[in-house]
Amino acid sequence: MVKYTIAVLPGDGIGSEIVPPAVNILKKIGIKYDIAFEFKEALIGGAALDAVGVPLPEDTLKVCHQSDAVLLGAIGGPKWDTLPTHLRPEVGALLPLRKDLALYANIRPVILYPELVSASTLKEEVVSGTDLVVIRELTGGLYFGEKKREKTATGERAVDTLVYTTEEIERIARLAFETARGRRKKLTSVDKANVLESGRLWRETLSRLAAAYPDVELEHMYVDNCAMQLVRAPKQFDVIVTENTFGDILTDQASMISGSIGMLPSASIGGQVGLYEPSHGSAPDIAGQDKANPLATILSAAMMLEYSFKQVQAAEDIKQAVASVLNKGYRTGDLVQEGKMVVGTQEMGNLVAGEI
Amino acid sequence: MVKYTIAVLPGDGIGSEIVPPAVNILKKIGIKYDIAFEFKEALIGGAALDAVGVPLPEDTLKVCHQSDAVLLGAIGGPKWDTLPTHLRPEVGALLPLRKDLALYANIRPVILYPELVSASTLKEEVVSGTDLVVIRELTGGLYFGEKKREKTATGERAVDTLVYTTEEIERIARLAFETARGRRKKLTSVDKANVLESGRLWRETLSRLAAAYPDVELEHMYVDNCAMQLVRAPKQFDVIVTENTFGDILTDQASMISGSIGMLPSASIGGQVGLYEPSHGSAPDIAGQDKANPLATILSAAMMLEYSFKQVQAAEDIKQAVASVLNKGYRTGDLVQEGKMVVGTQEMGNLVAGEI
């Protein structure tokens, strides 16, 4: 019997509502496929701040390093927004966790369930058939460069820095080329090379590596144009690779193709231990109301099975179970469509579990 | 008789096709409203590089400073993409021109002509009734911070810097609050304050200034969420204010609400001389083919009449003329709709001029 340890970090806001259904489904998968999952819960974000005074406790890091994969809910919220930067959940916990686990690649497939085509604000003929994946660089770029804040004679001055080295770009680019190779063989590299120095290095590096992937068609696109093309004609994309902040913006935007950001899973890989989390945030406005959509987290668990444990069939089972529940007409509040049955977070989780 | 001098900078790609129709319409407006316009053409971008070896000749700067307003086409193209950064049309001409003219505010209204509602890839009920304006900070942020490139032991390292001072944020914020005051009184300030130090200063500054505008409702939104909300429910927005790069991305994206980026004008203000240019680029792929949509440039000329010359009625005339031509069923290639007549750049310009 295979054995895997999974670190479970519910975090803040809706985190503690969307993670349990995913854990429950992993348990059912374990029984079905004879995998022994051990779950170790740990504190992160505001929840950790409140309990032990730091957003990313040493213990949590230890649990993550000793696990085979990490399942994360979401972190942050207005309660901790006024803390000094280094204590805030995002800068104090999520970013260092990604860095510490060396997760340089964040993979965000835009999954479009046929049942949800009409839930998108985009026209059916525009979105239907979309099948793309965004590969976001996750431990470099504008998020991780030096930050500072200083007093001036008349006020303050705040600085963030966008840094990339050739090596950082090469490793994410290789992953992107290889991902494209296993799909429709088209790679769109997104930058702002006409203005940014980092964008030029990005573009040059991608162009140089392209020689090693003659079977993959590489195209360069400016980030402003890409934001437009994702609304204009998303079907043109297969694999998109881009800088950390650009990837953050473009994936949230692209989520609208799938009807709701509540549908978008993500896998962060690159180190020994992969991290799986929904692409959405902690949604403080609906926290504690059993309203959140747990499907992005459940689908993130499916990505864990696929990427970390190579359990492709088990991952497929989860995706099928989600499709089946959607097909039966169940929806969470973010996806309200006429004639559909609106259910809460727990109920949605139970429905999916029931299909395994 | 009032007299105004307008610097005309066609630039590259479709620039030399979209500017003449706008100039022609200004001439007709001049006759109708008894305004003596003098047009002074000057070189910029790749066109200037090819002719005199620099992207922003001293002469061009002089012409701009001695004019009452500047009408710009578009700049850049693959021909000049491999030049050293400081010579490239964007970094070598457009950015320094904006800086030199002290144009810290770029105003981009997302104008939705009822005739074009069905041309959008977004559903009619989602876009119809949208009326928003994005105010993009234009001379600071990631575009203007220090850039560098250096060799490392194993490759290279490229750096861009995002800097904002309290003063820079205050002046754009004031303009945004005042713009909102003259409209529906809602201001959405967009940042990434949960990760960026500049975002925190941005958010704090906006919050502090809000006290002086009690009649305006200020809301803060993360840039990733805003990119999503612009696709999900654009009607929620009135005025959006944001950093330079974020504004670049969000406006291109928002252009899809209006059916085509070929419809989006822009005004850059803040100094003595305002600059008016379409929000789109030089479109090298369709340059020289009489295919480009001149309406964004024509509508930019209308913004010039309004912002630089306070000729509100004349500006209104141009907008009406555009509406009327669209209403008669004429479209350029970017807006192909069933049952509509596709016309070229020149023809579209003539049709609008004919309505003045």
Ligand SMILES: CC(C)[C@H](C(=O)O)[C@@H](O)C(=O)O
């Ligand atoms: C919470 C925030 C720091 C995070 C990010 O921007 O990385 C989130 O938006 C995401 O996309 O995972």
Ligand SMILES: CC(C)[C@H](C(=O)O)[C@@H](O)C(=O)O
């Ligand atoms: C050409 C480019 C430098 C420019 C910008 O990003 O400012 C363009 O995209 C725009 O939006 O005006």
